[in-house]
């Protein structure tokens with residue numbers, strides 16, 4: 001049985017990953033500082049799961065977390081483009097210093113591989129769709145810079161140390177357990193939460209901006225594949241993880257309202273500073289390197305998500 005570490009284990013993506021790793025028989029250790037994570041997200045995990053409460057910036061907690069670990073899934077981060085515009089310093093410390101500390105700890109204890117949650121925000125607003133990994137990154141927001149800095153560190157560590165690293169550029173992940181109650185929540189969770197509370201959501205800008213919204217199960221699947229494939233196929237590289245479809249905000253608002261059976265409408269507000277206008281991924285590199293293909297499509301994912309917030313999320 002191998003031991004793996006999931007950083008940000010009590011977060012949205014981390015908790016789903018822990019579930020899948022336990023299901024396939026790994027011994028799973030989680031590290032979370034509960035800045036944005038929730039105990040509820042991991043309370044059901046049971047035997048085989050060990051949780052260490054601590055920060056990436058706490059050297060002692062990090063050493064304990066990495067001890068005896070084969071693969072680290074690095075999901076811990078302070079997400080959100082607008083949060084990073086509001087308070088760049090705090091997200092810089094958590095995202096860049098946190099990732100650097102993790103890589104140093106991984107190297108010190110001889111971890112084999114680190115799989116990293118990178119972000120589609122790296123592409124910025126340059127022309128050319130779909131986004132291909134060979135495009136030059138043009139990060140716009142502090143958050144995009146921070147996530148890209150992490151990628152570059154992983155690339156360097158794979159080149160100069162005996163550590164395998166893989167960066168997965170996530171494209172707007174959504175699904176059950178995504179926090180709905182923060183001004184910095186991802187748009188899907190935020191709107192579903194608002195509509196369930198009878199509040200009117202806001203569309204920032206004209207609503208014609210597009211995203212490659214990707215259901216959580218797809219990103220979990222990609223992580224499991226990227227952790228196991230031979231190093232020569234992936235180490236030191238970056239891969240888009242998405243569905244390969246673009247949906248506008250106006251369109252998703254319509255689908256959510258229909259699924260919830262509400263006739264509330266959205267109001268429009270000013271565009272958000274630091275926002276990318278459009279996003280759409282080419283996913284062929286991940287498909288060729290480790291056989292990634294999305295398993296749950298956009299509509300089905302959204303249906304499952306809305307159902308979860310209606311039946312479980314609302315009563316937590």
Ligand code: UD1
Nearest residue numbers: 079080081120121170171172186187202203204272276279
């Ligand atoms: C960005 C990254 C994504 C990353 C995420 C982490 C891009 C293309 N995507 O997502 O890979 O995982 O940061 O936080 O850079 N919006 C509204 N009303 C609201 C809330 C949001 O209209 O109440 C709009 C935003 O202005 C934006 C879109 O919805 O145009 C998506 O926003 P959000 O869910 O916050 O994600 P991104 O910033 O696109």
